[in-house]
Amino acid sequence: MSLSSRTATLIGAAAILNWGLLAPLTRLAGKAVPPFQLLAMTFAIGFLVTASGWVRRPASLAACRQLPARVWLLGIGGLFGYHFCYFLAMRQAPAVEVSLLAYLWPLLIVLLSSCLPGHALRGAHVAGALSALAGCWLLLRGGQGGFDARYLSGYVLAVACALIWSVYSVLSRLTAAAPSEATGGFCAVTALLGLFCHLLWEKTVWPDGAGQWLGVLALGLGPVGVAFYCWDVGVKRGNLPLLGVLAYAAPLISTLSLCLMGETTASLSLLLACLLIVGGALLTGLARNPARAA
Numbered sequence: 063m064s065l066s067s068r069t070a071t072l073i074g075a076a077a078i079l080n081w082g083l084l085a086p087l088t089r090l091a092g093k094a095v096p097p098f099q100l101l102a103m104t105f106a107i108g109f110l111v112t113a114s115g116w117v118r119r120p121a122s123l124a125a126c127r128q129l130p131a132r133v134w135l136l137g138i139g140g141l142f143g144y145h146f147c148y149f150l151a152m153r154q155a156p157a158v159e160v161s162l163l164a165y166l167w168p169l170l171i172v173l174l175s176s177c178l179p180g181h182a183l184r185g186a187h188v189a190g191a192l193s194a195l196a197g198c199w200l201l202l203r204g205g206q207g208g209f210d211a212r213y214l215s216g217y218v219l220a221v222a223c224a225l226i227w228s229v230y231s232v233l234s235r236l237t238a239a240a241p242s243e244a245t246g247g248f249c250a251v252t253a254l255l256g257l258f259c260h261l262l263w264e265k266t267v268w269p270d271g272a273g274q275w276l277g278v279l280a281l282g283l284g285p286v287g288v289a290f291y292c293w294d295v296g297v298k299r300g301n302l303p304l305l306g307v308l309a310y311a312a313p314l315i316s317t318l319s320l321c322l323m324g325e326t327t328a329s330l331s332l333l334l335a336c337l338l339i340v341g342g343a344l345l346t347g348l349a350r351n352p353a354r355a356a
């Protein structure tokens with residue numbers, strides 16, 4: 063796929079937009095469906111969405127079959143590993159603190175991307191990432207209490223989420239030759255592993271009514287389906303430090319969406335978080351990227 067860095071970055075940003083809709087769509091899907099069951103259902107839909115590229119580009123299917131084992135381990139480890147640790151962390155620690163720690167991954171992407179060939183860490187990259195991180199923490203914390211040693215295991219799992227997704231995103235840059243349609247295969251295996259965890263730990267609860275089924279379908283099509291394909295394109299061919307900072311827009315989009323749904327209210331902290339995140343993205347975007355043509 064021949065894409066400019068700017069186009070690939072825009073495609074990667076589409077993934078962030080989809081992830082910003084994760085919370086409202088999850089609300090639409092209802093709270094009754096267990097997390098690993100929802101993981102299996104949505105990734106199965108995501109597989110159908112991303113694998114449709116094999117129909118449009120039959121050559122990509124042949125290329126996926128020839129991918130080395132390390133590419134499959136990276137893809138499956140990234141997608142399933144992140145969600146596995148995230149769900150377990152949510153069981154063992156409060157959701158706010160888990161979210162704060164898990165959202166270290168965009169900052170880690172900015173830092174780790176400097177280790178890639180042809181990349182260098184700029185002061186503006188770090189400043190922009192820290193500004194966006196401050197906005198994200200302000201947005202998610204919402205004045206609630208601090209960390210508690212009782213939930214240490216959950217915190218460790220949340221940090222593992224951040225490490226897994228940042229390492230997956232950065233190392234994907236080194237597998238740029240692998241077609242992005244391979245995410246269909248990663249989604250399929252993730253769905254099967256999610257099903258295994260569901261059968262092992264959970265009781266099956268199906269969505270109740272057309273609205274909840276629509277929420278599950280929308281999750282599979284957007285935040286789980288198209289999003290991972292777009293992210294793969296972005297991290298392989300786009301401006302990786304900028305995508306890392308832009309990722310902090312996801313919780314902002316999520317909060318704004320919930321405001322529109324009447325689930326939460328606007329506040330001064332929301333405005334300040336918006337300014338910090340947008341300002342951080344602008345600062346990073348204006349920074350000279352030494353690997354812009356990569």
